[in-house]
Amino acid sequence: MTDWIAVDWGTSQLRVWGMTGTGTVTFRKTSEAGMNGLPQDGFEPALIDLVGDDMPMAETPVIVCGMAGSRQAWAEADYAAVPCVAPGLDRATAVQTQDKRLSVHILPGVKQASPADVMRGEETQISGFLTLNPKFAGIICLPGTHTKWVHISAGEIVSFRTFMTGELFALLSDRSVLRHTVSGDGWDWDAFTDAVSTAMSNTSDLAARLFSIRAEGILNDLDAKTARARLSGLLIGSELAAARPYWLGQHVALIGDDALCKAYADALGAQGLPVERTDADRMTLEGLKAAYAGLKATTS
Amino acid sequence: MTDWIAVDWGTSQLRVWGMTGTGTVTFRKTSEAGMNGLPQDGFEPALIDLVGDDMPMAETPVIVCGMAGSRQAWAEADYAAVPCVAPGLDRATAVQTQDKRLSVHILPGVKQASPADVMRGEETQISGFLTLNPKFAGIICLPGTHTKWVHISAGEIVSFRTFMTGELFALLSDRSVLRHTVSGDGWDWDAFTDAVSTAMSNTSDLAARLFSIRAEGILNDLDAKTARARLSGLLIGSELAAARPYWLGQHVALIGDDALCKAYADALGAQGLPVERTDADRMTLEGLKAAYAGLKATTS
Numbered sequence: 268m269t270d271w272i273a274v275d276w277g278t279s280q281l282r283v284w285g286m287t288g289t290g291t292v293t294f295r296k297t298s299e300a301g302m303n304g305l306p307q308d309g310f311e312p313a314l315i316d317l318v319g320d321d322m323p324m325a326e327t328p329v330i331v332c333g334m335a336g337s338r339q340a341w342a343e344a345d346y347a348a349v350p351c352v353a354p355g356l357d358r359a360t361a362v363q364t365q366d367k368r369l370s371v372h373i374l375p376g377v378k379q380a381s382p383a384d385v386m387r388g389e390e391t392q393i394s395g396f397l398t399l400n401p402k403f404a405g406i407i408c409l410p411g412t413h414t415k416w417v418h419i420s421a422g423e424i425v426s427f428r429t430f431m432t433g434e435l436f437a438l439l440s441d442r443s444v445l446r447h448t449v450s451g452d453g454w455d456w457d458a459f460t461d462a463v464s465t466a467m468s469n470t471s472d473l474a475a476r477l478f479s480i481r482a483e484g485i486l487n488d489l490d491a492k493t494a495r496a497r498l499s500g501l502l503i504g505s506e507l508a509a510a511r512p513y514w515l516g517q518h519v520a521l522i523g524d525d526a527l528c529k530a531y532a533d534a535l536g537a538q539g540l541p542v543e544r545t546d547a548d549r550m551t552l553e554g555l556k557a558a559y560a561g562l563k564a565t566t567s
Numbered sequence: 568m569t570d571w572i573a574v575d576w577g578t579s580q581l582r583v584w585g586m587t588g589t590g591t592v593t594f595r596k597t598s599e600a601g602m603n604g605l606p607q608d609g610f611e612p613a614l615i616d617l618v619g620d621d622m623p624m625a626e627t628p629v630i631v632c633g634m635a636g637s638r639q640a641w642a643e644a645d646y647a648a649v650p651c652v653a654p655g656l657d658r659a660t661a662v663q664t665q666d667k668r669l670s671v672h673i674l675p676g677v678k679q680a681s682p683a684d685v686m687r688g689e690e691t692q693i694s695g696f697l698t699l700n701p702k703f704a705g706i707i708c709l710p711g712t713h714t715k716w717v718h719i720s721a722g723e724i725v726s727f728r729t730f731m732t733g734e735l736f737a738l739l740s741d742r743s744v745l746r747h748t749v750s751g752d753g754w755d756w757d758a759f760t761d762a763v764s765t766a767m768s769n770t771s772d773l774a775a776r777l778f779s780i781r782a783e784g785i786l787n788d789l790d791a792k793t794a795r796a797r798l799s800g801l802l803i804g805s806e807l808a809a810a811r812p813y814w815l816g817q818h819v820a821l822i823g824d825d826a827l828c829k830a831y832a833d834a835l836g837a838q839g840l841p842v843e844r845t846d847a848d849r850m851t852l853e854g855l856k857a858a859y860a861g862l863k864a865t866t867s
Contacts, residue, residue: 338785346786378782378786379782380786382775382776382779382782383779383782383783383786383787384778384779384782385781385782385785385786413744413778428772428775429775429778429779429782430772430774430775430778431743431744431774431775431777431778432774434743434744435735435774438738438739438742438743439738442738442742443731443734443738444713444731444734470770470771471770471771471805471808471809472728472730472809473773473805473809474730474731474732474735474802474805474806474809475682475728475729475730475731475806475809475810476682477731478684478713478729478730478731479682479683479684479729481685482678482679482682482683482684482685482729483683485638485685486646486678486680486683486685487683502774505771505773505774506774506775508771509771509772509773509774509775510775
């Protein structure tokens, strides 16, 4: 029986889990109803639509993390300032809904004043990871559209830095002059690791090395999978060079998409750094469960 | 009376000039029929359409520079390899046309084997600049979608390097998460020059500084014109750091769009480097006239 609903509402995806009070999953569903495509009054119907017949008849807590809490989304949720633990339900935003079966709480994000930075959703994955690894101290890297490097100490998020690496890769491979040269889904691991090293040893000429991919396509018929891997390697290598103060000599855990985490693990491995890979979905759900435990603690 | 037609066929624009044999302009016209939107059989009609009633009745030389010569465009033109002078009509591609009034020659581009690089169109502007400044030795910088830094010695293009800076700015300001933060056309010169210095002194963390623009928009309501100028300054500053071997202690001439050249001139000026700004349209036309002079020399 479903006692509450866990929701991860990202920019381009909505994921829900039906949960029992003891943490068993009763259903899991995913849709493309991400935050980006929804007007403010579209969130509640999108959620009800996705849960469908699995919606309990009684009033049900719905605990939400991610971009649904950003300004101009469902309802603006707060940001906790670093250093802090991942903020819980005591700072969540309660949303008034039409459907009285829903008792919606949107979890806060985390912010940093200098360098200015924000996260929404990753703090919940971090909370899940720390629930499973309560003594962890070191660095959590969350590769994605906006990759985060997060310094964890004594169970707190101490500082973090976001890199637009994933979004740059998407823009360059889908919409720039390079799209002709990097088309397809192929991959070339040697080209990737070479490009990571190149970018790490000379970080300034990224914009020129990018154009060289196009020029090699024209002049030397550079293979598309080599070009694609090189583009990724140049971008990730630049990021690793800048993030060196985070990872050098540290214990690093990766949370994110499998293929992308493999790329980061290989790139960091080539620097002699062992990394720990985790199941991102599980971290999200554990984080939402930790928040729900806070609700039970309050109401019991 | 129009003796020949000069054509600059770029990615997004088509520009034509009617010319007398002695170099007087009889008409000038511009359309949005750039290379990007045209199928191979669309080039001739687009040219005839733009020239319109000004098309001479007799067979007329049409001298073309730019992207019309790229593969999959009108007809593929060659590349001359550096070191070289800007290649002339002897290496141009003659295009067979339906309309027998047209005698079309597409000028070659210039290529470099290592680092792999190409240009199409800029070599003609360089040729025009060197026609007007035959003793010039130093660096020509051509800011644009794909900014070129070109080393000139003894009238030849010795080497060059292309940076995707302009395209990155367009992608980030129009299509990335930053679009909300940098909207509008405003500008903030102090923010621009600060960002140039920042990026020049630390070139590695560009992807993180970019996301900080978004975070400052969310956390501190960063002004859109400040955000926009900072984005531009970070990208141009990164480029200047990488291009330092080109410009340091050199004589630099800028050829390009006025506003963009002002940004480059200010950024280089802040490094203590005086630069020479030129009229880009005039350089293009002088380059095409120099090519036409080659045709006259051959046929007379």
